[in-house]
Each structure stands twice: as C-alpha cells, then as structure tokens.
Amino acid sequence: MEDRGLIVAVFAAPVLAAAAMWAAFSTGVAKIEPRYVVKLDLPGSEEKIDLPPIQGPADTSRPLVVIDAGHGGHDPGASGAKREREKDMTLALAKSLRDQLLANGRVRVAMTRDTDRFLVLEERSDIARRLGADLFVSLHADAAQSTSARGATVYTLSDKASDAVAEAIATRENRADMVNGVSLSDKGQTVSSILVDLARREMRGRSIRFGELVVRESEGQIRFHATSQREAAFIVLKSLDLPSALIEAGFISNEDDARAMRDPAWRKGFARSLAQAIQIFLAEKQVPPITASSASLEPSGQRSSAP
C-alpha cells in the first residue's frame, strides 16, 4: 500500500503544480512577458556554396592556386586613416595576383571571392579543398595601434602562436566568423590519426617553405616587417591538407603602407613577386624536400600514441 501511495504522490505532484501555476497566471498573480524568437539565417555549414570557376590553362595537370581575398560583405576588416577598408585592399591585391598568375600562364587559378561578398572562414578553405588546390593563399592587410608599425608578414598555421603578436593577429582575423559573439565556425576537428598528424606536419613544413620563398622573392619589392614569418592558429588555414599561408601585405594603419596598397603599380609589383614565389614553390613540389625547418618544427610527444 505504501508503494501505491508513493506512486499516486509522484503522479499527483506535477498535476497539482500545473494547476497551481494555471491558477496563478489566470488570476494575474504571475505575469507572462511576451517572448519573441528571432531567427537569423547564417551561412549554414550544411549547405555547400557554389564553387568558383577555375581560370587559366585547360590542362588539369597544371597546379591550382586558390587565392582568398580576406573579409568582404558585412565584414570590412581593418580600416585606415583615409577610410581605406581591408576588404577592398585584399580584393584588389587578389585580382592583381590572379592577373599576374594568368599572364604567366603556368598555373590554374581560382578565387574564393571576386566581388564584395561575405564568406565564412571555413567556406574559404573548403573551396580550396573541394577544388583540389595545390596551394591556398589568403590575402589580408594588418592594423596596429601604433601607426608606425609597417611591413608585410607571412603567417602559416600552427596550434601554438610563435609570439604574442602572431596570436593577437590570429585572434583578430578569426573574429570574422563571430556574429554577436557566436562562432560560425565551430567544427573543430579532432585529430586522432597518426597519419593525419604526419600529413599535417609535412604541410606545416611545406607552408613554411612557401613563406620563405615569398620573403626571398619579394626582396627589394615588398617591405617586410622585422619578423617576416610567423605562425599562429588561423581558422582560415585550419583543416586544410594542402600548403597554405595568410599574407598580411602591410599595415593599413600606417600611412605609407596604406598609400602603397592603394597604388595599382605597387599592387602589380607585389603580385609579380608573389606569383614568382608561387611558381617556384609549385615547381619544387615535384621533389618534396624534407627540409631542416620542417623537421625541427615538429610538435613533440605525439608519436608515442602510434598503435
């Protein structure tokens, strides 16, 4: 009998509670505030965006470079004293680079965007992956509190930032995917396979090699920051299994750099140097080098998990 009493009590309690609440609401003791649900259509990760056209030689054995003009649409990126917007600078630079690569005629080229439109960071790398690109280059323009900071920097992917500056830049660039503090890009990958880990290590080494070539081939043409190559955790470069780099072409917050980036002749020179580095890099790909830098940059302590 005790059991039955307990069961009755268990079932009766919610009914009584509901009745009490109904009584409270209907008599106006408790007030129900109207609630609104705002639905915001965000670029979904489920829907794949259309792939951009591939330009250049029809020969599909030619390497493919995907150029990513940073920011765009509602995301202007950094801004300069003369209202220069990073998204415009990056698009102009990307077009210059595309034109230069097409003029050379050795590689195929695709652009993540060639208009002023917004793309989620992951969509950018996804385009490169789906197209089967051989190299991914994301173009940006830096900004700093100090207007004297200037010069270009080549960033490559690493879980650990090479220094505080690199970490701050990555944090700012990664913010492009934040809407009201909600990340649009939270498909963090768990890497469990040792093979994936090894492939990533090789890609990291190859990306660093590409960075070296960019700096080398730009000598006398592009002014580089004192630290010309840095590493940090850029979302746009994550989950890519191909060599990639994010290039901050200069500081939009610096008067001289901003003037240079506004100048089509400067952009052409920038594109020429970059195109040269890209072509050398892709030619080197025939014989993948195990470079000293790729060996020494291996993260430690992960080999022991091999089965």
Ligand SMILES: [Zn+2]
């Ligand atoms: Zn940027």
